[in-house]
Amino acid sequence: GEEVAQTPKHLVRGEGQKAKLYCAPIKGHSYVFWYQQVLKNEFKFLISFQNENVFDETGMPKERFSAKCLPNSPCSLEIQATKLEDSAVYFCASSQLRQGSNTEAFFGQGTRLTVV
C-alpha cells in the first residue's frame, strides 16, 4: 500500500491483559520502526526491523514487550500483562532505508492503547 496502515485505531485493555497491535508498512519499504508516544510529543523508540530481522531493539522493555515482522504478514507489537503506564499511542513508521539516513520515514496514524 501507499501508506503505513496501523490497526486497530483504538484498543482498551484491562490491567494484566494482553494487547496486540499491527502495522502494515508501505510496500517496498525494508525498514519498520515502532515508537511509543506517552505524553503528547514525547516519542520513545522501541524497536526497528530490517525486513523480518530485528535491527535495533534497544528501546524495548523486553520482559513484557515483543515484536515481529514476518514475511507476507503485518508487523506486530505485543504487550503481555499490560500495565497502566503502557497507556500511550503506538506509532509505526516505515522507510526504504534505515532510520536516520536522509530518506523519508512515513508514519502510520497510530494505535491508542488505553489500559484501565
Next chain:
Amino acid sequence: KNQVEQSPQSLIILEGKNCTLQCNYTVSPFSNLRWYKQDTGRGPVSLTIMTFSENTKSNGRYTATLDADTKQSSLHITASQLSDSASYICVVTTATGGGNKLTFGTGTQLKVEL
C-alpha cells in the same frame, strides 16, 4: 545525554501572520535534523530534512534553517492558515555505529485563529 528542546511550548497566532519555531539540540554526533507536523490524532508528517551542510530548506510556506555550529534550528511559517494548527516536532538523528537513532523534541503546539 542527547536532548532536543523546542520553544515556545505553545503558540497562538492569527490567520495570515508569520511565526517562527525554535529547536536547540545537544545531540552528537549529528546526522540530520527533521521537522515534522503532527495533526491531532494523526501520525507525524515530514516537512523538511537537513544535513550538516545545509543552512536552509523550504517546503512551500515552511522554511527551516539550521546552524550546526550553535546547534540551533528554526521553522518559519509564512502566511499561516487554519490548517497549520498542529504540533511541530523537531527530530535530530544521531549517527551511531549500531544504527542511527532519532531523538524527538517535545514539540510546539501551534494554533492559528481567525
